[in-house]
Structures are given as C-alpha cells and as structure tokens.
Amino acid sequence: xxxxxxxxxxxxxxxxxxxxxxxxxxxxxxxxxxxxxxxxxxxxxxxxxxxxxxxxxxxxxxxxxxxxxxxxxxxxxxxxxxxxxxxxxxxxxxxxxxxxxxxxxxxxxxxxxxxxxxxxxxxxxxxxxxxxxxxxxxxxxxxxxxxxxxxxxxxxxxxxxxxxxxxxxxxxxxxxxxxxxxxxxxxxxxxxxxxxxxxxxxxxxxxxxxxxxxxxxxxxxxxxxxxxxxxxxxxxxxxxxxxxxxxxxxxx
Amino acid sequence: xxxxxxxxxxxxxxxxxxxxxxxxxxxxxxxxxxxxxxxxxxxxxxxxxxxxxxxxxxxxxxxxxxxxxxxxxxxxxxxxxxxxxxxxxxxxxxxxxxxxxxxxxxxxxxxxxxxxxxxxxxxxxxxxxxxxxxxxxxxxxxxxxxxxxxxxxxxxxxxxxxxxxxxxxxxxxxxxxxxxxxxxxxxxxxxxxxxxxxxxxxxxxxxxxxxxxxxxxxxxxxxxxxxxxxxxxxxxxxxxxxxxxxxxxxxxxxxxxxxxxxxxxxxxxxxxxxxxxxxxxxxxxxxxxxxxxxxxxxxxxxxxxxxxxxxxxxxxxxxxxxxxxxxxxxxxxxxxxxxxxxxxxxxxxxxxxxxxxxxxxxxxxxxxxxxxxxxxxxxxxxxxxxxxxxxxxxxxxxxxxxxxxxxxxxxxxxxxxxxxxxxxxxxxxxxxxxxxxxxxxxxxxx
Numbered sequence: 001x002x003x004x005x006x007x008x009x010x011x012x013x014x015x016x017x018x019x020x021x022x023x024x025x026x027x028x029x030x031x032x033x034x035x036x037x038x039x040x041x042x043x044x045x046x047x048x049x050x051x052x053x054x055x056x057x058x059x060x061x062x063x064x065x066x067x068x069x070x071x072x073x074x075x076x077x078x079x080x081x082x083x084x085x086x087x088x089x090x091x092x093x094x095x096x097x098x099x100x101x102x103x104x105x106x107x108x109x110x111x112x113x114x115x116x117x118x119x120x121x122x123x124x125x126x127x128x129x130x131x132x133x134x135x136x137x138x139x140x141x142x143x144x145x146x147x148x149x150x151x152x153x154x155x156x157x158x159x160x161x162x163x164x165x166x167x168x169x170x171x172x173x174x175x176x177x178x179x180x181x182x183x184x185x186x187x188x189x190x191x192x193x194x195x196x197x198x199x200x201x202x203x204x205x206x207x208x209x210x211x212x213x214x215x216x217x218x219x220x221x222x223x224x225x226x227x228x229x230x231x232x233x234x235x236x237x238x239x240x241x242x243x244x245x246x247x248x249x250x251x252x
Numbered sequence: 253x254x255x256x257x258x259x260x261x262x263x264x265x266x267x268x269x270x271x272x273x274x275x276x277x278x279x280x281x282x283x284x285x286x287x288x289x290x291x292x293x294x295x296x297x298x299x300x301x302x303x304x305x306x307x308x309x310x311x312x313x314x315x316x317x318x319x320x321x322x323x324x325x326x327x328x329x330x331x332x333x334x335x336x337x338x339x340x341x342x343x344x345x346x347x348x349x350x351x352x353x354x355x356x357x358x359x360x361x362x363x364x365x366x367x368x369x370x371x372x373x374x375x376x377x378x379x380x381x382x383x384x385x386x387x388x389x390x391x392x393x394x395x396x397x398x399x400x401x402x403x404x405x406x407x408x409x410x411x412x413x414x415x416x417x418x419x420x421x422x423x424x425x426x427x428x429x430x431x432x433x434x435x436x437x438x439x440x441x442x443x444x445x446x447x448x449x450x451x452x453x454x455x456x457x458x459x460x461x462x463x464x465x466x467x468x469x470x471x472x473x474x475x476x477x478x479x480x481x482x483x484x485x486x487x488x489x490x491x492x493x494x495x496x497x498x499x500x501x502x503x504x505x506x507x508x509x510x511x512x513x514x515x516x517x518x519x520x521x522x523x524x525x526x527x528x529x530x531x532x533x534x535x536x537x538x539x540x541x542x543x544x545x546x547x548x549x550x551x552x553x554x555x556x557x558x559x560x561x562x563x564x565x566x567x568x569x570x571x572x573x574x575x576x577x578x579x580x581x582x583x584x585x586x587x588x589x590x591x592x593x594x595x596x597x598x599x600x601x602x603x604x605x606x607x608x609x610x611x612x613x614x615x616x617x618x619x620x621x622x623x624x625x626x627x628x629x630x631x632x633x634x635x636x637x638x639x640x641x642x643x644x645x646x647x648x649x650x651x652x653x654x655x656x657x658x659x660x661x662x663x664x665x666x667x668x669x670x671x672x673x674x675x676x677x678x679x680x681x682x683x684x685x686x687x688x689x690x691x692x693x694x695x696x697x698x
Contacts, residue, residue: 053648056640081650093645097663097670103649110650146663163649
C-alpha cells in the first residue's frame with residue numbers, strides 16, 4: 001500500500017512580532033500514522049500546533065504546509081476544521097452559556113454540511129453521543145453543562161478527546177494533552193485516543209514528557225529544538241529521551 | 253438647566269393641585285398622595301451632582317412639557333401589539349393597562365381560588381382598600397426617591413395581586429403596560445402592589461411596550477411583599493419606544509427563608525433607570541437580582557440597586573450583564589448595606605459589560621456599607637469585547653466567525669436569561685432577546 005500523505009510541512013519559518021520561533025520545520029505525516037513531537041518548553045511545539053489550527057497572531061515567513069493536497073495556511077480556522085483538522089487544546093477554553101451538546105452538534109453539522117452530508121437532528125446526534133461517550137468514560141452530565149465550564153483539568157482534556165471522537169478528524173493534533181493529568185486520567189485519555197486510530201487518519205501528539213507515550217504508542221518520535229526537528233526515530237527514541245534527557249540528545 | 257428643571261418640578265406640582273379632586277379614591281389615600289407630591293417638590297429632579305445619579309443625566313426628563321396621559325379608547329393597535337409580541341404565547345393571567353389605565357377588554361383574568369386576588373388596583377381601591385392601605389408606600393419609600401414620590405402623588409392604576417398564606421399560583425401573572433402616548437411629555441404612572449403571604453408561590457411578568465414613538469415618560473412603581481418562606485419571581489421587561497423615558501422603582505420586603513428573584517430586562521427607551529430596593533427582613537432568605545440590558549444608538553440603561561441585609565444568614569446575589577453598541581451607555585450601581593445584626597451575610601455582585609463599539613461606555617459602581625463583622629461580600633465587574641480565545645476555540649471546531657460571535661453574545665445574554673425559573677417566561681424572554689440580537693446589524697457582521 002502506497003503511503004498517502006495527509007500533512008506535509010516543508011521548511012516552515014514562522015514567529016510572532018519579529019521573534020522567530022519556527023526555523024525550518026519539516027515533517028510529513030501519512031495516513032494511519034501516529035507521530036509524537038517532543039521537546040523542551042520554548043522549542044516551538046505549541047507554536048506549530050497553533051499555526052496548524054490557524055490561530056491569529058503568527059506570521060509565516062517561509063515554507064509550506066500542505067494538507068490533503070491543499071495549502072493549509074490559506075484556509076480560515078473553521079475551514080480547516082471542516083476539512084478535518086482538529087486541535088485538542090492544551091488549555092481548553094471555558095465558554096459559559098454555550099451548552100456543550102448544542103456546541104458539539106453545531107460543530108459536527110458544520111463539518112457534515114461542508115461535505116454535503118445531511119445535518120443530524122437532535123435524536124440522531126444524541127445516539128451518536130451515547131455511543132462515543134463510553135470511549136472516554138465521561139460523565140454524561142457534563143454535556144448538559146456549558147462548554148468546559150467548571151470542568152476539572154482532567155474532564156477538560158477528556159472532553160477534548162470526546163469532541164475528537166465525535167468529529168472524526170483526518171488530522172488530530174494533541175497539544176500537551178497529558179499536561180495536568182493524573183495517571184488514571186492519562187490512561188483514559190490515551191485509551192480513547194488509541195481507539196480513534198484509523199487507517200485513513202493521522203495523529204500528531206505533542207508532549208513534553210515521555211510518560212504519555214507509554215500509553216499512546218507512536219510510529220515515529222521527533223525531537224524538536226530551537227524551532228525545528230533535530231532528531232527523528234521510532235518509539236524507542238522516546239525511551240532514550242526518558243533515560244538520558246534532552247541534553248544528551250541535543251548534544252549529539 | 254437648574255431653572256428649567258425647577259420649572260418641570262413646579263409644573264407637576266401645579267398639575268397635582270388641579271387634578272387632585274378628580275380621582276376616585278378612599279379617604280386615606282389623599283394624604284398619601286399629598287405626602288408624595290410634597291416629597292417630590294422638596295427633592296426635585298435629581299442632578300448629576302447627586303451621588304446616586306452621577307452617571308445618568310435626567311435633565312431631558314425634567315424639561316419635558318408634562319401632561320398626564322389620559323385614558324383612551326383602545327383601538328386595534330394595542331391588541332395587534334400584544335398578538336404580535338412574544339407575550340401572546342405566554343400562558344396565565346393577563347392584565348393589560350393602556351397609558352396606565354386598566355383595559356378590561358384586552359385582559360384575561362382566569363378564575364382563581366383559595367382567596368387569591370388578581371385585580372386592578374384602582375378597582376380594589378374603590379371597593380376594598382384595607383389591604384392596600386396596609387402595604388402601599390411601605391416598601392417604595394418617598395425619601396430620597398423623586399420618582400417614587402411622583403408616582404405616589406399621581407399613580408393611576410396597576411395590578412393588585414394578593415396570594416394568601418400557603419397558596420401557590422400555578423400560572424404566571426402577566427402585566428402588560430402599553431403606551432399609546434402621542435405627545436411629548438405625556439406621563440404614564442403605573443403602580444403595582446404584590447403581596448405574597450407566607451409559604452405562597454407566585455410569578456409575575458411585567459412588561460412595558462408601546463404603540464407609537466414619542467418622548468413620553470413612564471414612571472412606574474412596583475412594591476413586593478414576600479412573607480416567610482414565600483417563593484416569588486418577578487420578571488420585568490422594559491421595551492419602551494426608542495424616544496421614551498422610563499423610570500421604575502421595584503421595592504420589596506422579604507421574610508424569613510423566602511426566595512425572591514427580581515429579573516430586569518431592559519431593551520428599549522432613550523433613558524431607562526430601574527431603582528431596585530430590597531429589604532432582606534427575615535433570616536436565611538435568598539434574593540436574586542438579575543438583569544440584562546441591550547443598548548444601541550444613544551440609549552442609556554441604568555440599574556441602581558440597594559440591597560439591605562437587615563437580618564443574619566441571608567444571601568443576595570446580583571447578576572447584571574450589558575451588551576452595549578454604538579454610542580450607548582450602561583450603568584450598574586449596586587449598594588449593599590449590611591446591618592450590625594446581619595452576621596453571615598453572603599452578598600455577591602457581578603456586572604459584566606460587552607462593548608460592541610468603541611464609543612459605547614459602561615459605568616459600574618459597587619458600594620459596600622457593612623456594619624457586621626462576619627460577612628462575605630464580593631463584587632466583580634468586567635468591561636470588554638468578546639473573548640478572542642473563545643472565538644478561536646469555536647472556529648477551530650468549524651463555526652464561522654459570525655456564528656462564533658453570535659453564540660458568544662447569545663451565551664452572554666443567556667447567562668442572565670437562564671436564571672428565570674418560570675419556564676414559559678424564560679422561553680418568551682429568550683426568544684425576544686434573541687430576535688432583537690439577530691436583528692442587530694453589528695452582530696451579523698453587516
């Protein structure tokens with residue numbers, strides 16, 4: 001089977017207000033693959049996630065990002081989402097007054113409309129939710145509340161992955177999804193993510209720590225420093241990092 | 253300006269001296285009205301130098317060529333207005349007042365039992381005024397309140413609602429005030445008295461609408477007495493004509509372990525002001541003051557609250573959200589007074605303002621006066637634009653920029669609306685506010 005690239009980032013240079021953060025970042029992710037992107041704080045991991053999702057305030061000075069053959073950087077954030085890009089936020093936003101179920105149904109229907117599919121009505125959507133919520137062991141009552149409002153840190157992260165389960169993205173970017181999770185929550189989130197692996201989609205798992213990768217087993221691990229990938233390898237690279245630390249890798 | 257304001261005061265005093273004899277009223281009421289006009293004459297119209305009025309200039313009201321609105325023959329306009337309003341869908345009892353006068357033709361008071369009385373005040377005054385005498389003017393004090401004084405002098409009619417001990421009124425009681433004023437300065441003076449005795453339950457929805465647009469003046473007073481353990485919900489909607497002035501006093505005294513919610517939705521009028529005065533007179537009660545104001549053009553919407561914690565273990569929560577566009581202005585002024593005896597008071601104020609234009613302004617002023625030492629009083633205020641991070645979050649899930657903004661604005665209004673416990677009332681208010689927001693050009697990026 002020939003590999004079908006979903007995301008191709010070539011020589012990306014970007015930053016904010018005269019501060020360069022990404023300095024020649026390149027990465028290709030094919031369908032069915034899970035890539036882990038590791039690096040110290042300040043190496044540019046979250047900047048990359050923000051640029052891929054279309055957050056305002058970043059300037060791309062050089063390079064290309066191709067997503068399923070399209071120039072991703074030309075698309076508005078909502079167009080990216082409708083095309084199948086999903087960012088699991090490091091700090092999911094609390095939106096008081098916007099009901100979680102209403103919000104997620106609207107999101108799913110935006111995507112369905114974009115693909116010429118019929119919108120789901122409330123009953124169809126509820127059936128889907130009941131099916132997906134089991135994946136994340138999420139309390140159904142949370143969906144009656146406002147988006148993320150009053151959720152614990154762990155609940156917010158699980159809710160992000162639950163959204164991912166419902167929206168079924170082609171490219172899921174998990175930005176430090178493990179941060180702030182205790183080991184039980186980490187297991188639940190990881191197992192949810194693992195169940196969402198599909199041959200026609202891919203995942204980019206951004207993390208600072210190796211421990212997440214005990215649960216989400218990546219096909220590739222990349223180490224990022226100063227705005228680009230300095231080393232790539234298989235899942236054993238994460239273990240090497242854990243054993244020897246970033247310093248040792250960066251010195252090589 | 254002072255001179256002109258005095259002229260306004262003088263002209264109303266003169267009108268009073270000429271009109272007094274005309275009204276049909278019990279004997280005890282004449283001195284009450286006289287006390288009202290005397291208080292009004294002494295106070296005059298408030299000025300910006302008055303601390304309680306520093307954000308709201310009412311000189312344009314003081315300069316109106318006052319005439320008392322008169323009872324008019326109701327034509328199709330009023331019934332059409334009701335039929336086309338969201339309130340047409342609201343079940344329950346309905347009392348309609350046109351220019352401050354009861355209109356039986358448009359009203360629909362269903363049979364009630366258990367001694368409940370849902371009547372128009374002037375009829376009750378004429379027939380059986382003992383209960384009114386006991387309560388009228390006892391909660392909306394004339395001292396320091398020009399407009400309550402003026403209302404006490406002149407009020408025409410309004411609702412009289414009495415719920416005896418232990419009785420629940422299942423359906424909401426709806427009071428609709430329609431202005432059909434055609435002249436500048438026509439003054440409409442409704443007065444409501446709501447008495448919910450111990451262990452009773454009542455919901456009242458009071459709305460102010462109009463069939464035409466001139467600079468008329470509504471000056472309303474609603475008094476609410478809630479007995480021990482009573483559960484009272486009062487929803488007020490102000491949707492006056494855009495050239496009109498609207499001043500209202502809502503004043504109440506609440507008993508032990510009662511639960512009272514006062515909601516105020518302000519959409520219309522050129523200048524509107526709600527003076528909300530609550531006396532938490534029994535232990536362990538809970539009082540919620542909850543308001544939403546939407547302003548555009550050069551509108552001003554002011555909410556001025558004084559919450560008196562007179563007994564221990566009471567909770568008062570004030571939530572006011574404003575959505576302000578163009579050159580409009582929103583004012584929140586909340587005073588909390590905690591008496592020495594009122595230990596374990598839990599008083600909270602939140603005022604949030606969403607500015608949709610660079611020229612809109614919001615004034616927010618908390619004022620705490622605390623004489624007890626074991627109390628919890630908090631105040632929080634925000635003034636700002638829609639949260640960029642929330643907009644991005646919604647867009648990152650597929651919502652367009654316009655949809656994201658609409659969701660957030662609706663949510664901001666919804667925070668307030670969802671506190672209305674009476675479901676049919678909540679639904680009609682939600683629909684009305686949402687229709688209004690959707691009709692708003694800014695919101696849809698037009």
